[in-house]
Amino acid sequence: MLLKESEIRPDELLKGQAERLAADVARLMQYRSDFVEVPCPACGASTHHAKYEKYGVPFVQCDRCATVYANPRPQPQHLADYYQHSENYAYWNQYIFPASEEARRDKIFRPRVQRVLDLCQRFGIDTQTLLEVGAGFGTFCQELLKTQTFQQVIGIEPTPDLAQTCRDRGITILEQPIEAVQLSPASINVIVSFEVIEHLFCPQDFLAKCYELLAPGGLLILTCPNCKGFDILTLGVQSSAVDNEHLNLFHPASLSELVQACGFQVVETQTPGQLDAELVRKQVLSGQFSLDEQPFLQEVLIDQWETMGTAFQQFLTNSGLSSNMLIAARKP
């Protein structure tokens, strides 16, 4: 059974969320005159062209590697303030996560745990210590602990409410940003980080810290949006993946380049996302997006949805064309 978007983001709660997000965006835009120019977060090139503007944040596309990124972007201290006082995140913690956690556990976290364990097994990774950066509600760590694969599972979660939720669930939590964490260098076998790197002001600094913490031979697994995936390429600026928080929209080749530049060897890229077709279909059905000029997609996503939708999404997922990607890399 495929994942349905409404199971993980219940429709009736999304309206309340939209209001909170608008308040957050307004707060972020107070710092608009302090936004700073950055080079491409993937390859370092500085030539680019305008791509999107969303919620007042300008996005450009790198002329060299085609990564899409917010530029100019909010400074790190303003981002920290944004997340610390986010009404949207508070709303998620209070309403959306609890209402959708069981569906998420089933459809996202258990498959995710399996994917991580498969990669560890395939590459013969030691399973003493795993670190999750951005543990959130703690569901991944909880599911992983159930498998009793790792001797030690540690989460990093700087948001106080979320860190408390994790602790209540018996997870070892470091309530700090990863940059401040005092773990011994080369002490971790596996670092996982789901949907974090796209939010960071400087992904390179984050990867350097991961490199420092990993033991030689250790495995890094990241997931994030793929700007060359179906949902983002089709909907463009209307894709929910293009927003004021997703400063870095990599694609498998550009993130691979960055990860390699930080010293890692990329061992695997996948696009496990399952929501592309449904996300586009939903915008068409609600009148926000038109397929009048795209009769093929009209056929697959609307007219023949019941018979073709699942197979079409599976094709996207299996062909590297989903807008959610995974990269696995090893420290030599």
Ligand SMILES: [Zn+2]
């Ligand atoms: Zn680039």
